[in-house]
Amino acid sequence: MGYTLISATPSPYARKVRILLAEKGVPFTLQTEVPWESTTETPKYNPLEKLPVLIPDDGKPVYESHYILEWIEAKHPDPPMLPKDIDDRLFAKQVEVVADGICDALVLCFFEKQRGPGKESEPWKARQMRKVEGGLQALATWVDQSSSGKFLIGDSLTLADVAAGSVLGYMAVRWPDHPWMNKHPQLKKYWEGLDARESFASTRPSPQNIKDQIV
Ligand SMILES: N[C@@H](CCC(=O)N[C@@H](CS)C(=O)NCC(=O)O)C(=O)O
Structure with missing residues (x-):
């Protein structure tokens, strides 16, 4: 199981999440979509219909990139990516x-x-x-x-x-x-x-x- 990240190849928002997960060594499955097309699964997980969306094991989706970063930082504090001060x-x-x-x-x-x-x-x-x-x-x-x-x-x-x-x-x-x-x-x-x-x-x-x- 583990995390699934709904992402798009040009998305700077999704890229932040990909970089953070890589820096922290957290494995995830990348689900690449085109969020502007009717086939996207994004609305199923995010009422705002935007990616990135991080889907943890419990199936409760986490969305909005700055919030996802904070969520990851809280759940995976090492190495720390927010200063202590x-x-x-x-x-x-x-x-x-x-x-x-x-x-x-x-x-x-x-x-x-x-x-x-x-x-x-x-x-x-x-x-x-x-x-x-x-x-x-x-x-x-x-x-x-x-x-x-x-x-x-x-x-x-x-x-x-x-x-x-x-x-x-x-x-x-x-x-x-x-x-x-x-x-x-x-x-x-x-x-x-x-x-x-x-x-x-x-x-x-x-x-x-x-x-x-x-x-
Ligand atoms: N504030 C959002 C912006 C995300 C965003 O705009 N994502 C684009 C892809 S780069 C999207 O999914 N757009 C679809 C839409 O707005 O309907 C975040 O930081 O996650």
């Missing part, structure tokens, strides 16, 4: 809020683009991209302020790095023309360091073909 701990959660917020804006923008030429709202896309730029700037500032430049807090991987690394990996694949690497060279270096870890390298995102009409 309360302010560092809160900072790790703050980073995750920003990383997930960038993902949310990118996803909205991605689907706006799917409407096709002439049907897209340019102000809407610009609004979302402002959030992306602001979020990337915040991540870059935090990397600059970190003591090692390799991890955002202290000298080991925390949930802050898992979240930041996931969104940067998503940018690299879904938005390859975005100039963030030139604009923020330290952030690029930080991301390359994370990307070389086994848990990140083995979960790099890849696009999925979406057959159903979404927008």
Whole structure:
């Protein structure tokens, strides 16, 4: 038995969970789906109809990526991925809020683009991209302020790095023309360091073909 994780290959949210489980050495069965298609099992487990969903042995599904990470951290505390110091701990959660917020804006923008030429709202896309730029700037500032430049807090991987690394990996694949690497060279270096870890390298995102009409 064990855990099953409903995931999608491009999903930065699901990737956070995959990375954390790998870092903690927790085995799981990966169930890859396209959440935007009618065949997805996601609504069976999550009333919000989104993946990732973690299904433990007792069958009670755990959903919403930040909550899943906390759930895993509570159930599998070793190695710890949240700092002991309360302010560092809160900072790790703050980073995750920003990383997930960038993902949310990118996803909205991605689907706006799917409407096709002439049907897209340019102000809407610009609004979302402002959030992306602001979020990337915040991540870059935090990397600059970190003591090692390799991890955002202290000298080991925390949930802050898992979240930041996931969104940067998503940018690299879904938005390859975005100039963030030139604009923020330290952030690029930080991301390359994370990307070389086994848990990140083995979960790099890849696009999925979406057959159903979404927008
Ligand atoms: N806030 C959610 C976002 C998850 C999310 O947006 N997942 C996408 C796939 S990347 C999804 O399942 N979307 C389907 C939908 O919104 O109907 C989380 O952090 O888990």
